Amino acid sequence: xxxxxxxxxxxxxLENTILASILLFLYNIVFPLHDTxxxxxxxxxxxxxxxxxxxxxxxxFLSGKTDSPLTLVLNxxxxxxxxxFVISISMSLFDDLVLTNENLNIFNSLFSIILIFVFLGSSxxxxxxxRELFFLRQKxxxxxxxxxxxxxxxxxxxxxxxxxxxxxxxxxxxxxxVVSIVxxxxxxxxxxxxxxxxxRQKLYLLIISTVLSVLFGFNFGMLQDTNTIKQLLVTFSPxxxxxxxxxxxxxxxxxxxxxxxxxxxxxxxEAFDRKAEEASSFMDLTKLITQxxxxxxxxxxxxxxxxxxxxxxxxxxxxxxxxxxxxxAVKNIAYIExxxxxxxxxxxxxxxxxxxxxxxxxxVTSDIxxxxxxxxxxxxxxxxxxxxxxxxLFTARHNNINxxxxxxxxxxxxxxxxxxxxxxxxxxAESIEKERLEKELDVARDIQRKILPSQVPETKNLExxxxxxxxxxxxxxxxxxxxxxxxxxxxVVADVSGKxxxxxxxxxxxxxxxxxxxxxxxxxxxxxxxxxxILKDSLDKKSFVTVIYGVIDLEKGTINFxxxxxxxxxxxxxxxxEKLQPGGIGIGLDxxxxxxxxxxxxxxxxxxxxxxxxxxxxxxxxKNAKDEDFGYTRFENIIHQNRDKHLDQISNELMKxxxxxxxxxxxxxxxxxxxxxxxx
Amino acid sequence: MAxxxxxxxxxxxxxxIDVKGYLDAHTAPELENVFNKLLDGKQFKVVVNFNxxxxxxxxxxxxxxxxxxxxxxxxxxxxFSNMKESVYNIFDLLGxxxxxxxxxxxxxxxxxxxxxxxx
Numbered sequence: 001x002x003x004x005x006x007x008x009x010x011x012x013x014l015e016n017t018i019l020a021s022i023l024l025f026l027y028n029i030v031f032p033l034h035d036t037x038x039x040x041x042x043x044x045x046x047x048x049x050x051x052x053x054x055x056x057x058x059x060x061f062l063s064g065k066t067d068s069p070l071t072l073v074l075n076x077x078x079x080x081x082x083x084x085f086v087i088s089i090s091m092s093l094f095d096d097l098v099l100t101n102e103n104l105n106i107f108n109s110l111f112s113i114i115l116i117f118v119f120l121g122s123s124x125x126x127x128x129x130x131r132e133l134f135f136l137r138q139k140x141x142x143x144x145x146x147x148x149x150x151x152x153x154x155x156x157x158x159x160x161x162x163x164x165x166x167x168x169x170x171x172x173x174x175x176x177x178v179v180s181i182v183x184x185x186x187x188x189x190x191x192x193x194x195x196x197x198x199x200r201q202k203l204y205l206l207i208i209s210t211v212l213s214v215l216f217g218f219n220f221g222m223l224q225d226t227n228t229i230k231q232l233l234v235t236f237s238p239x240x241x242x243x244x245x246x247x248x249x250x251x252x253x254x255x256x257x258x259x260x261x262x263x264x265x266x267x268x269x270e271a272f273d274r275k276a277e278e279a280s281s282f283m284d285l286t287k288l289i290t291q292x293x294x295x296x297x298x299x300x301x302x303x304x305x306x307x308x309x310x311x312x313x314x315x316x317x318x319x320x321x322x323x324x325x326x327x328x329a330v331k332n333i334a335y336i337e338x339x340x341x342x343x344x345x346x347x348x349x350x351x352x353x354x355x356x357x358x359x360x361x362x363x364v365t366s367d368i369x370x371x372x373x374x375x376x377x378x379x380x381x382x383x384x385x386x387x388x389x390x391x392x393l394f395t396a397r398h399n400n401i402n403x404x405x406x407x408x409x410x411x412x413x414x415x416x417x418x419x420x421x422x423x424x425x426x427x428x429a430e431s432i433e434k435e436r437l438e439k440e441l442d443v444a445r446d447i448q449r450k451i452l453p454s455q456v457p458e459t460k461n462l463e464x465x466x467x468x469x470x471x472x473x474x475x476x477x478x479x480x481x482x483x484x485x486x487x488x489x490x491x492v493v494a495d496v497s498g499k500x501x502x503x504x505x506x507x508x509x510x511x512x513x514x515x516x517x518x519x520x521x522x523x524x525x526x527x528x529x530x531x532x533x534i535l536k537d538s539l540d541k542k543s544f545v546t547v548i549y550g551v552i553d554l555e556k557g558t559i560n561f562x563x564x565x566x567x568x569x570x571x572x573x574x575x576x577x578e579k580l581q582p583g584g585i586g587i588g589l590d591x592x593x594x595x596x597x598x599x600x601x602x603x604x605x606x607x608x609x610x611x612x613x614x615x616x617x618x619x620x621x622x623k624n625a626k627d628e629d630f631g632y633t634r635f636e637n638i639i640h641q642n643r644d645k646h647l648d649q650i651s652n653e654l655m656k657x658x659x660x661x662x663x664x665x666x667x668x669x670x671x672x673x674x675x676x677x678x679x680x
Numbered sequence: 681m682a683x684x685x686x687x688x689x690x691x692x693x694x695x696x697i698d699v700k701g702y703l704d705a706h707t708a709p710e711l712e713n714v715f716n717k718l719l720d721g722k723q724f725k726v727v728v729n730f731n732x733x734x735x736x737x738x739x740x741x742x743x744x745x746x747x748x749x750x751x752x753x754x755x756x757x758x759x760f761s762n763m764k765e766s767v768y769n770i771f772d773l774l775g776x777x778x779x780x781x782x783x784x785x786x787x788x789x790x791x792x793x794x795x796x797x798x799x
């Protein structure tokens with residue numbers, strides 16, 4: 001039988017408990033009287049096992065309720081009252097419940113067993129409650145004290161069997177009983193959870209503990225008299241009787257201690273409540289700061305908590321906006337009134353406002369009195385982040401009571417929180433702006449990619465190579481080729497001033513203009529004059545476009561080009577390399593006749609091996625770590641020295657040199673390079 | 681970023697703007713502020729002294745383009761002086777010398793204004 005129980009120990013608590021109870025029940029139906037030592041020993045063991053499993057089983061239910069210790073206390077109290085009721089009723093109704101050989105019948109034994117189970121269950125439940133309360137709010141682990149008590153409870157339980165052997169052999173039992181009571185007294189002193197309940201609950205607990213202490217006392221007392229219930233319990237299991245008595249004593253002592261402790265805690269209860277509220281307010285606020293990105297919402301919460309913790313009626317918050325103050329949130333005060341008070345008080349207290357300042361009605365000048373209205377005391381805390389004040393938190397009372405140190409500290413703490421939140425909100429706004437700019441950059445890059453030609457024209461006499469490397473911040477580089485009538489090739493290399501999306505849009509417009517004009521106007525200088533006229537309406541005063549536009553006659557072997565403010569053409573022929581820089585000012589600089597008058601066109605008869613380089617200022621202005629330009633000399637030399645190579649190789653060679661030159665310096669402008677080589 | 685400094689001073693009835701460092705898209709607004717101040721004060725005769733300017737980008741050039749028209753409409757001008765060769769080349773490439781007056785010394789520019797004033 002015992003083996004059976006042992007085997008199932010590892011299974012679930014409920015099954016164990018039920019099994020033990022059923023065993024105990026059956027055993028007592030079969031052997032209602034335990035008149036031999038062996039019978040009562042087995043019974044005691046069964047009772048003990050049932051108690052043990054029930055105790056284990058109840059534990060998780062109660063430990064879930066430790067958030068509200070009063071509920072635990074109340075439940076235990078109800079059970080105690082029930083036991084009191086049962087004992088009282090049975091004392092008056094039944095004279096003789098005790099099973100003897102004479103009245104042995106199934107009804108009597110059934111009834112007594114049920115009653116026993118009620119006692120058994122109640123004592124375990126009540127004891128479990130004490131256990132939970134014992135461990136509640138304990139910082140150090142007091143397990144040892146409690147376990148020692150449990151051991152002595154068990155020893156007391158089993159020492160009853162010794163009485164069965166020899167009724168004179170009672171001192172071990174008494175000794176264990178006394179030690180148990182001493183341990184109960186010691187353990188009852190662990191009532192620190194009382195400190196953490198609010199004042200109202202303390203008052204409530206004070207009343208309950210009185211009643212309960214008395215009730216437990218009665219229950220214990222009634223069982224000391226020789227009465228039916230005592231006889232019933234003792235006959236059934238002396239151990240259970242002992243345990244029950246111990247639990248009743250525990251209850252009496254414990255609630256007695258609670259009564260006095262609560263009584264002594266009462267005077268400080270209010271202060272404690274306030275501290276607790278402050279702490280939880282701070283926790284709420286901390287949570288909010290990390291969750292709420294909306295400063296307005298957070299400001300409202302700060303208002304609510306400030307009035308609560310500072311015991312004030314109104315609160316409002318202002319933040320610095322340039323040289324002015326902006327009201328962010330108000331509580332229990334009109335916007336206009338708060339605004340007026342803010343202006344006046346900040347003027348009045350300006351010099352002092354690096355920490356919390358208080359203003360009392362009685363000590364201010366009459367003009368401030370007028371604005372203060374019903375308020376008798378006001379406290380102001382600065383919103384500081386990195387030693388910079390960017391706002392103020394106000395709170396005001398109707399009564400004359402001064403703000404104490406604690407309240408000032410809380411106010412400053414809230415102001416600090418608000419300041420941090422304000423900073424956070426600002427940072428978030430900035431990062432959103434940054435993201436928006438990055439999106440804009442993506443759009444600009446996309447436009448640029450679509451505008452530039454995807455391939456270079458292929459002709460018999462002309463080798464063409466084009467290279468474009470965008471900078472991180474999209475510039476306004478543009479190049480294009482146009483197949484014209486009579487075997488002519490038009491080409492353009494341009495650079496729109498400015499960066500980003502606005503440059504990209506102008507670039508798109510420039511492309512449209514060149515695409516259409518190149519078909520109509522064959523003379524490059526005339527075409528550029530026209531472009532200058534057209535762009536007048538879309539370029540703002542600050543913007544300009546530099547362009548080289550040219551036409552290559554593939555049949556006659558000539559090149560014509562004009563330059564509007566663009567970097568010069570690099571021209572390499574056999575044994576010389578030079579910069580070609582015909583006159584011309586940038587498009588958008590001048591819309592008068594000055595533009596046309598200064599614009600010169602250049603024509604060159606092509607010979608075999610002539611190389612022309614058109615590019616954007618990203619190449620000569622590429623900078624190294626010492627802030628030096630890559631410059632024209634290096635540029636010209638590389639083109640000229642590699643002039644016999646394939647154009648793509650030349651452009652690779654150039655890029656390689658630029659990369660080595662700039663090394664760690666980031667490319668800050670687009671790089672465009674268009675190379676032509678004449679082969680005849 | 682690269683630093684930029686702008687200083688405003690008066691010599692007679694001519695305002696001198698000293699620019700220093702790197703004038704690019706990031707620093708151009710500082711120069712714009714100075715020009716706005718001049719317009720507010722109805723001061724249209726301006727010499728920009730480039731003695732300490734190391735670099736100018738297209739955005740920097742744009743600032744002068746944006747204000748020169750207003751200055752000229754009010755019988756004033758923007759004149760440039762003390763420019764380093766590298767900086768001058770940028771202006772030159774774009775054709776600025778055709779549209780603006782460049783002087784080696786600040787004083788020459790001021791004298792030019794004074795002459796115009798007498799005329």
